[in-house]
Amino acid sequence: xxxxxxxxxxxxxxxxxxxxxxxxxxxxxxxxxxxxxxxxxxxxxxxxxxxxxxxxxxxxxxxxxxxxxxxxxxxxxxxxxxxxxxxx
Amino acid sequence: xxxxxxxxxxxxxxxxxxxxxxxxxxxxxxxxxxxxxxxxxxxxxxxxxxxxxxxxxxxxxxxxxxxxxxxxxxxxxxxxxxxxxxxxxxxxxxxxxxxxxxxxxxxxxxxxxxxxxxxxxxxxxxxxxxxxxxxxxxxxxxxxxxxxxxxxxxxxxxxxxxxxxxxxxxxxxxxxxxxxxxxxxxxxxxxxxxxxxxxxxxxxxxxxxxxxxxxxxxxxxxxxxxxxxxxxxxxxxxxxxxxxxxxxxxxxxxxxxxxxxxxxxxxxxxxxxxxxxxxxxxxxxxxxxxxxxxxxxxxxxxxxxxxxxxxxxxxxxxxxxxxxxxxxxxxxxxxxxxxxxxxxxxxxxxxxxxxxxxxxxxxxxxxxxxxxxxxxxxxxxxxxxxxxxxxxxxxx
Amino acid sequence: xxxxxxxxxxxxxxxxxxxxxxxxxxxxxxxxxxxxxxxxxxxxxxxxxxxxxxxxxxxxxxxxxxxxxxxxxxxxxxxxxxxxxxxxxxxxxxxxxxxxxxxxxxxxxxxxxxxxxxxxxxxxxxxxxxxxxxxxxxxxxxxxxxxxxxxxxxxxxxxxxxxxxxxxxxxxxxxxxxxxxxxxxxxxxxxxxxxxxxxxxxxxxxxxxxxxxxxxxxxxxxxxxxxxxxxxxxxxxxxxxxxxxxxxxxxxxxxxxxxxxxxxxxxxxxxxxxxxxxxxxxxxxxxxxxxxxxxxxxxxxxxxxxxxxxxxxxxxxxxxxxxxxxxxxxxxxxxxxxxxxxxxxxxxxxxx
Numbered sequence: 001x002x003x004x005x006x007x008x009x010x011x012x013x014x015x016x017x018x019x020x021x022x023x024x025x026x027x028x029x030x031x032x033x034x035x036x037x038x039x040x041x042x043x044x045x046x047x048x049x050x051x052x053x054x055x056x057x058x059x060x061x062x063x064x065x066x067x068x069x070x071x072x073x074x075x076x077x078x079x080x081x082x083x084x085x086x087x088x
Numbered sequence: 089x090x091x092x093x094x095x096x097x098x099x100x101x102x103x104x105x106x107x108x109x110x111x112x113x114x115x116x117x118x119x120x121x122x123x124x125x126x127x128x129x130x131x132x133x134x135x136x137x138x139x140x141x142x143x144x145x146x147x148x149x150x151x152x153x154x155x156x157x158x159x160x161x162x163x164x165x166x167x168x169x170x171x172x173x174x175x176x177x178x179x180x181x182x183x184x185x186x187x188x189x190x191x192x193x194x195x196x197x198x199x200x201x202x203x204x205x206x207x208x209x210x211x212x213x214x215x216x217x218x219x220x221x222x223x224x225x226x227x228x229x230x231x232x233x234x235x236x237x238x239x240x241x242x243x244x245x246x247x248x249x250x251x252x253x254x255x256x257x258x259x260x261x262x263x264x265x266x267x268x269x270x271x272x273x274x275x276x277x278x279x280x281x282x283x284x285x286x287x288x289x290x291x292x293x294x295x296x297x298x299x300x301x302x303x304x305x306x307x308x309x310x311x312x313x314x315x316x317x318x319x320x321x322x323x324x325x326x327x328x329x330x331x332x333x334x335x336x337x338x339x340x341x342x343x344x345x346x347x348x349x350x351x352x353x354x355x356x357x358x359x360x361x362x363x364x365x366x367x368x369x370x371x372x373x374x375x376x377x378x379x380x381x382x383x384x385x386x387x388x389x390x391x392x393x394x395x396x397x398x399x400x401x402x403x404x405x406x407x408x409x410x411x412x413x414x415x416x417x418x419x420x421x422x423x424x425x426x427x428x429x430x431x432x433x434x435x436x437x438x439x440x441x442x443x444x445x446x447x448x449x450x451x452x453x454x455x456x457x458x459x460x461x462x463x464x465x466x467x468x469x470x471x472x473x474x475x476x477x478x479x480x481x482x483x484x
Numbered sequence: 485x486x487x488x489x490x491x492x493x494x495x496x497x498x499x500x501x502x503x504x505x506x507x508x509x510x511x512x513x514x515x516x517x518x519x520x521x522x523x524x525x526x527x528x529x530x531x532x533x534x535x536x537x538x539x540x541x542x543x544x545x546x547x548x549x550x551x552x553x554x555x556x557x558x559x560x561x562x563x564x565x566x567x568x569x570x571x572x573x574x575x576x577x578x579x580x581x582x583x584x585x586x587x588x589x590x591x592x593x594x595x596x597x598x599x600x601x602x603x604x605x606x607x608x609x610x611x612x613x614x615x616x617x618x619x620x621x622x623x624x625x626x627x628x629x630x631x632x633x634x635x636x637x638x639x640x641x642x643x644x645x646x647x648x649x650x651x652x653x654x655x656x657x658x659x660x661x662x663x664x665x666x667x668x669x670x671x672x673x674x675x676x677x678x679x680x681x682x683x684x685x686x687x688x689x690x691x692x693x694x695x696x697x698x699x700x701x702x703x704x705x706x707x708x709x710x711x712x713x714x715x716x717x718x719x720x721x722x723x724x725x726x727x728x729x730x731x732x733x734x735x736x737x738x739x740x741x742x743x744x745x746x747x748x749x750x751x752x753x754x755x756x757x758x759x760x761x762x763x764x765x766x767x768x769x770x771x772x773x774x775x776x777x778x779x780x781x782x783x784x785x786x787x788x789x790x791x792x793x794x795x796x797x798x799x800x801x802x803x804x805x806x807x808x809x810x811x812x813x814x815x816x817x818x819x820x821x822x823x824x825x826x827x828x829x830x831x832x833x834x835x836x
Contacts, residue, residue: 052590221781227715238715471606
């Protein structure tokens with residue numbers, strides 16, 4: 001449980017950094033808030049950036065960008081996917 | 089109907105041949121130029137590309153350049169293609185002969201080679217420092233053919249070459265120039281290969297334009313140029329074809345992706361028809377942009393459906409022959425359109441097996457003999473840039 | 485009859501402020517940055533977050549020009565940029581080399597293409613009209629202006645065109661100019677540029693946008709009479725070339741009231757300007773501006789901006805004056821620029 005909490009916090013930090021969300025703090029992102037569309041408002045370019053982040057930080061390689069939408073639904077879904085698939 | 093602008097020469101180099109005749113033979117025999125990179129020094133050896141199998145050294149030798157020349161690869165390819173066009177048209181080069189070239193990355197092949205040297209302050213190759221300017225590549229070609237008057241470069245990503253052709257035609261029509269050489273050039277670079285790879289739109293197989301199972305494009309390289317001349321300058325010279333219409337619009341939808349309904353593409357085609365003063369029913373064939381990305385081909389198909397309704401003319405994408413040659417694509421495909429007009433043949437959309445579920449459209453998949461009077465050619469690019477050109481037979 | 489083309493809106497982002505033109509800012513570096521406006525006034529935060537300075541300057545500058553003319557959607561957007569989005573190009577290139585072509589993030593590639601600025605302006609405005617980017621060294625903005633003039637002349641449907649030039653500095657690629665002699669070998673004070681007798685120049689960045697229109701209004705700054713671009717000119721022929729251009733525009737050299745020159749303190753190429761200063765335009769006010777804003781591919785936007793203000797106000801800021809001649813009247817201004825002896829351009833404006 002604590003491990004999951006740490007991963008969620010870590011993800012928020014790296015998303016803010018990788019996507020240049022300058023005016024945001026980790027506390028501004030809810031764990032279950034949608035990252036795309038009406039929630040945080042990320043777009044398809046951000047999705048590609050997050051794919052790079054998955055590979056760089058967790059050794060997970062996604063080959064089909066279409067697959068990513070579900071994984072990047074929210075911080076929760078991202079963290080779950082990473083826990084199940086990480087190689088580093 | 090307007091008379092259009094006369095084309096008196098054309099030249100081309102691509103992965104399927106280093107002149108018009110060899111390009112035609114490859115198109116006619118359905119011979120693709122897609123291979124794996126040999127001359128491009130990249131770690132991505134698994135990505136198929138439309139590479140021209142000549143080193144910079146041998147290209148420079150065939151142009152008789154001195155050892156210490158500062159031609160980028162795009163300038164080498166461009167000079168070869170322009171030379172063929174000039175040989176054919178025997179156009180007069182003087183103060184009223186212009187040159188407009190499209191290039192997306194220009195000389196970034198030189199910049200990526202020497203970047204680390206330059207950051208360390210080494211000056212041995214400093215003649216390439218300005219190569220990052222697209223205009224640098226254009227100027228090398230202009231120097232090579234002795235043009236000192238109006239020289240300009242258009243850089244609108246993958247529609248650059250088509251826009252250069254459009255601008256040239258407009259300048260002739262407006263009486264700003266009597267003669268102008270127009271087209272585009274781009275070479276394979278690590279910069280673009282990795283760029284498209286980071287966008288996850290490169291296929292590891294031969295590209296499948298307009299196919300249900302398409303999964304990305306193959307990058308290519310090439311150059312092609314046309315010579316345009318004002319009618320009063322022709323003096324009975326043979327005319328290869330005419331630029332009848334052109335349309336340039338912006339999709340204004342997304343930085344890289346096309347809108348799902350292809351609005352920008354639709355508007356560009358519509359504008360081209362308007363300038364040509366013909367109805368959509370006059371178009372006999374469309375050389376589509378058809379890059380084989382999920383997004384482009386669907387968006388372009390939708391635009392065709394909106395414009396042509398149930399009677400979409402024969403269409404094909406020639407990207408599976410050459411790869412997507414970025415800024416050169418519109419120019420290469422202008423040459424292919426002119427060959428089609430002259431031979432009265434449509435060249436096939438290679439590798440196609442299954443129509444897209446969303447549209448059910450079927451491109452031409454074998455060489456087809458047909459009466460061709462008007463051909464529409466599409467080029468779309470990053471930044472929402474959409475350009476359509478209409479070519480016609482001289483007597484049409 | 486050929487319709488007339490007017491400049492109805494102008495805007496400038498440069499290393500100088502537009503308010504204090506008689507007290508210019510002094511820099512003691514050969515590379516100095518443009519002063520940034522508050523970009524948040526023009527661009528939404530979610531869009532702003534990944535934009536480089538060129539894109540931010542381009543959008544902000546274009547919006548100022550559009551606002552000035554109350555234009556929501558221009559009939560065309562035409563951009564000139566010598567080196568485009570150099571910061572993103574450099575970032576992607578460095579990552580590519582340092583990471584051996586692995587794990588590259590796409591954003592900097594997407595934004596590296598030269599048409600990014602024009603595309604982003606279209607996206608920001610929701611403008612689906614004609615959109616082209618020219619990238620021809622120091623004739624990039626001039627190419628865009630030539631196209632803009634054509635757009636307005638070839639059809640009566642188009643009423644207003646947004647046209648401008650943008651270039652930005654980047655950490656490394658700009659520095660490379662010190663290696664091939666484009667920059668002066670030691671740092672100078674920009675305001676001392678005319679005292680220099682040495683090769684190279686000083687550089688900066690900026691964005692200048694204009695609204696060209698066939699309709700004159702109360703805010704019109706100038707009439708855009710004509711433009712000419714020539715890739716190379718032999719130094720001794722510059723006077724003759726200028727005369728050919730003036731003849732084509734039905735005016736002679738004696739009727740030019742001031743000439744705005746692109747002199748940049750590079751003693752290898754400033755003879756082009758000196759030839760004109762000592763001959764054709766010996767007796768009229770000669771003006772320079774690159775000591776204020778440096779030299780870069782689209783810097784002639786600052787010249788055009790300044791000329792528009794001079795024609796509208798009827799007054800020449802003393803900081804621009806290269807000689808002591810005073811004009812009888814201020815009706816016609818000629819702008820001449822080249823860089824390294826290439827990409828020569830002439831722009832003729834007249835008062836409205």
